[in-house]
Amino acid sequence: MKSTLSRRALLLAGAGVAALPRVALAAAPRTKPNIILIYADDLGYGDLGCYGATALRTPHVDRLAARGTRFVNAHSPSATCTPSRYALLTGDYAWRASGTQILPGDAPALIRPGQFTLPHMLKKAGYATGVVGKWHLGLGDGKVDWNGEIAPGPLDIGFDYGYFMPATLDRVPTVLIENRRVVNLVPADPIRVDYKAKIGDEPTGAEHPEQLKFKGDPEHSNTIVNGISRIGYMTGGKAARWKDEELTDQLLGKAIDFVAERRDKPFFLYFAMNEPHVPRAPHPRFVGASGMGPRGDTIVQFDWTVGALMEKLAEIGIADDTLVVLSSDNGPILFDGYDDRAVELAGDHKPSGPYRSGKYSIYEGGTRVPMIVSWPGHVREGHVSEALVDHVDMVASLAALVGQALPRDAAVDSFDMLMPLMGRSEPGRDHVIEDTKLMVTTGSTVASSGARILALRTGDWKFIRGSVKPHEFHGNAIGTLRRHQLYNLANDPGERENLAGKMPDLTARLAARLDKIEKDGRSRP
Ligand code: NG6
Ligand code: CA
Numbered sequence: 001m002k003s004t005l006s007r008r009a010l011l012l013a014g015a016g017v018a019a020l021p022r023v024a025l026a027a028a029p030r031t032k033p034n035i036i037l038i039y040a041d042d043l044g045y046g047d048l049g050c051y052g053a054t055a056l057r058t059p060h061v062d063r064l065a066a067r068g069t070r071f072v073n074a075h076s077p078s079a080t081c082t083p084s085r086y087a088l089l090t091g092d093y094a095w096r097a098s099g100t101q102i103l104p105g106d107a108p109a110l111i112r113p114g115q116f117t118l119p120h121m122l123k124k125a126g127y128a129t130g131v132v133g134k135w136h137l138g139l140g141d142g143k144v145d146w147n148g149e150i151a152p153g154p155l156d157i158g159f160d161y162g163y164f165m166p167a168t169l170d171r172v173p174t175v176l177i178e179n180r181r182v183v184n185l186v187p188a189d190p191i192r193v194d195y196k197a198k199i200g201d202e203p204t205g206a207e208h209p210e211q212l213k214f215k216g217d218p219e220h221s222n223t224i225v226n227g228i229s230r231i232g233y234m235t236g237g238k239a240a241r242w243k244d245e246e247l248t249d250q251l252l253g254k255a256i257d258f259v260a261e262r263r264d265k266p267f268f269l270y271f272a273m274n275e276p277h278v279p280r281a282p283h284p285r286f287v288g289a290s291g292m293g294p295r296g297d298t299i300v301q302f303d304w305t306v307g308a309l310m311e312k313l314a315e316i317g318i319a320d321d322t323l324v325v326l327s328s329d330n331g332p333i334l335f336d337g338y339d340d341r342a343v344e345l346a347g348d349h350k351p352s353g354p355y356r357s358g359k360y361s362i363y364e365g366g367t368r369v370p371m372i373v374s375w376p377g378h379v380r381e382g383h384v385s386e387a388l389v390d391h392v393d394m395v396a397s398l399a400a401l402v403g404q405a406l407p408r409d410a411a412v413d414s415f416d417m418l419m420p421l422m423g424r425s426e427p428g429r430d431h432v433i434e435d436t437k438l439m440v441t442t443g444s445t446v447a448s449s450g451a452r453i454l455a456l457r458t459g460d461w462k463f464i465r466g467s468v469k470p471h472e473f474h475g476n477a478i479g480t481l482r483r484h485q486l487y488n489l490a491n492d493p494g495e496r497e498n499l500a501g502k503m504p505d506l507t508a509r510l511a512a513r514l515d516k517i518e519k520d521g522r523s524r525p
Helices: 002-013 015-019 059-066 081-090 118-124 244-261 293-315 391-402 504-520
Strands: 034-040 069-071 128-134 161-165 192-194 233-235 267-272 322-328 371-374 383-385 432-442 445-458 461-464 485-488
Touching (some): 081 118, 081 391, 118 267, 118 391, 161 244, 244 267, 244 293, 293 322, 461 504, 485 504
Parallel strands (some): 069 383, 128 267
Antiparallel strands (some): 069 371
16 A cells, blocks of 8 residues: 555656646545556557548547546567467466467357466455456366356456456357356257367358358358358357347446446456457448448447446546546457458548558557546646556556556566656557467368567667468468568568568667567566
8 A cells, every 4th residue: 555655646746746847746636546447459559530530530549548548559478369468467478378379259268267467466466356348368277168157267367356258259159158158058058169070050151151140251150140151160148149229339338237237446448449440330320430331330339338337437527537548459450250351441541540461460550559547636637648658568557557566477578667658658568469379260160379579679670580380360471471570660670671681680689689589488577
């Protein structure tokens, strides 16, 4: 408690304050703010108005940015979901652990009970902790019985409350779990899931394309749920299946319940939203809202939902006591398995902004994501920060905020970026590691696991370590060559001119530095 207060005192009275007239001092600040982490799914650097999008309007998120600090050098820990979330919640880069690639919907729990986690740390600091939305970090011990108690899961790694989807919108089982049980499950209609072979006699997208709202590629052509064919096969649980069009409102409702019920003591809500991940099936009130088809419409839905949650905070009187962080688990992608016309309707919109490629890629578009932090009266308002930060820093930074010490062997890549996150210090980290790892699939069967590709960003330089074999995914060259690549992001943000051949010494130095960070098993001092 004492260290929290002194940290807060530092924030409020620190040297920076005088120089930052727009930061108002809160009258009687609560010792520990509520924390809401809004994590979008596949939202790109260029997908928000406040990051330069003109074809899409995102007034609610833009307002959040105007009330806080907007980061232009923030990174998700990886270019796909599971590893980013793993790093966000543990403070360890995912590439240090095995099994940290995109998981199927029936994968075992990746973060094990007893492992140090962000919610666990906040719980120790007196927070009520909850996750609402996308999990995608595995559940159970290997063979999940969807009809019984599902554990280990969020409740076993530090969350007091969970209302979540097991994996992704496009993976079975398409049901919601509240704490340890599937919501609305009728015992007479048990759920079974298989990722290898068809079970039951429900139609699949491959057999019955005429039943689909939009066609899927072969990987997305298994069991049809709600007119959308998914990855993987399921049977049963009919009453428990979500309706894609209603899902976001349902999750918002749970998020609101969570914060409203806990308004009198500090809470941490990890609100893991689905937009604009595939399949994109927004609520009818958003259909056509963007003029960009389903992908744009789900971004409008995301923006509206963020606005509704913020409005609720104001209504229940906790807006000034709540630190909100909004970001995305990886970069954007237009075509990701369903014929939803995202490519065709994007027009001039650039989902990655000025950066190259997007989701799955080791180029900047893969992990350079929008990130906004707001806490009225505390986080600098209307500020654009160039600080280099990574979601892996959330653990150490929030630990500093709430006065928790980190065990030496935990959160090994998490840096205390509290001051930069508050908009009060610019340099941030001196490096980040970017990461991608693909699960290469044929049909619905995992054929082989893709290579792990790492890059080191430091100063103006971006070094991509050459990897074993080149990769393509959905026809997107994700940027791996056998040979090393070196880019100067100051002159060449689009990573077009590989300088590795011209600058062999620097390339070798950065390669050695990356190897060392990997070998050391930690990067936090
Ligand atoms: C991929 C899926 C893709 C998406 C992704 C996970 C195929 C061909 N593609 O394997 O559609 O579900 O996994 O996205 O199966 S993420 O945002 O959760 O990482
Ligand atoms: Ca994602």
